Amino acid sequence: MDQVTLVVVRAIESGATTTKKIVDATGLSRLKVERALGTLEKQNLAFRESQGSWALGVPVMPTVRQCGSCTLCCKVLEITDLKKPVNTACSHIMAGGGCNIYSERPRQCRTFSCAWLQGHLDDDWFPATSGMVPHFSLDALNIQVDLDCRDRWREEPYFSKLCELSLNGLLASSKRNYATLVIVGSDKYLLLGRTIVPDPTLFGTAFVPNGRETFHYWKATSLEHLQRLNERVMEIHRIQQEFGHCAIPLDDDPRPPYRPALLELSRQHGGAPTQ
Numbered sequence: 001m002d003q004v005t006l007v008v009v010r011a012i013e014s015g016a017t018t019t020k021k022i023v024d025a026t027g028l029s030r031l032k033v034e035r036a037l038g039t040l041e042k043q044n045l046a047f048r049e050s051q052g053s054w055a056l057g058v059p060v061m062p063t064v065r066q067c068g069s070c071t072l073c074c075k076v077l078e079i080t081d082l083k084k085p086v087n088t089a090c091s092h093i094m095a096g097g098g099c100n101i102y103s104e105r106p107r108q109c110r111t112f113s114c115a116w117l118q119g120h121l122d123d124d125w126f127p128a129t130s131g132m133v134p135h136f137s138l139d140a141l142n143i144q145v146d147l148d149c150r151d152r153w154r155e156e157p158y159f160s161k162l163c164e165l166s167l168n169g170l171l172a173s174s175k176r177n178y179a180t181l182v183i184v185g186s187d188k189y190l191l192l193g194r195t196i197v198p199d200p201t202l203f204g205t206a207f208v209p210n211g212r213e214t215f216h217y218w219k220a221t222s223l224e225h226l227q228r229l230n231e232r233v234m235e236i237h238r239i240q241q242e243f244g245h246c247a248i249p250l251d252d253d254p255r256p257p258y259r260p261a262l263l264e265l266s267r268q269h270g271g272a273p274t275q
């Protein structure tokens with residue numbers, strides 16, 4: 001998926017569900033947004049709901065468990081076709097679990113299954129008791145947290161597992177790269193291992209490791225900004241490979257050429273890479 005399409009996906013996930021709202025949220029031209037939506041629609045990854053708004057779809061994944069008495073996704077997720085907002089119990093939930101319009105439930109309900117139901121997480125994560133609905137979207141593992149237990153994700157055993165999942169998603173060698181996002185009402189956090197990035201932007205986050213499970217990061221404010229940040233990150237990796245060390249700059253608006261400034265900063269910090 002190219003960067004423009006990725007930004008459009010993130011905008012829809014953040015609640016910009018009309019073309020105009022996506023244009024406003026991203027600053028991308030209408031033409032680029034429409035092209036990206038057309039590509040997603042052709043791949044059955046985006047759909048027009050009956051209200052005319054856009055919704056994302058992910059391929060239906062096989063499930064290995066049963067929902068049982070759990071109905072948490074029917075509370076914490078937004079269902080656009082029913083105009084059901086996030087963190088509000090759906091009026092169709094039946095006492096003891098289940099849906100009273102099961103055969104006619106909206107597409108979003110029919111295609112949704114959480115990551116616990118798919119067998120990706122152990123029974124600590126049963127949503128009805130953990131208070132969290134983990135689910136994969138096109139580019140992310142989302143942890144949608146019930147507002148009745150808004151800090152549960154920071155507790156153990158959950159936080160260590162989220163750190164592990166985040167590192168797996170970041171690893172270039174893993175089968176499928178994904179971001180790990182925790183959504184608590186209107187608050188959103190990106191996890192980079194044990195590093196928590198509050199309010200990640202639609203344009204992405206550049207990062208370099210500064211410990212075994214922690215990262216230094218820079219949030220991008222446009223696609224062009226992300227490109228510069230990532231170019232500097234690549235230069236940092238090159239210097240680290242060549243000299244075994246590179247100081248991590250704190251400024252977040254790098255301009256090329258990156259190498260001389262990085263080498264100078266490293267000398268000032270005593271790492272002293274020499275050509």
Ligand code: SF4
Binds near residue numbers: 073113115117127128
């Ligand atoms: S959160 Fe998961 S287990 Fe609970 S009802 Fe939804 S899909 Fe089923």
Ligand code: SF4
Binds near residue numbers: 092099
């Ligand atoms: S319509 Fe049924 S499946 Fe969909 S959110 Fe409501 S209760 Fe859940």
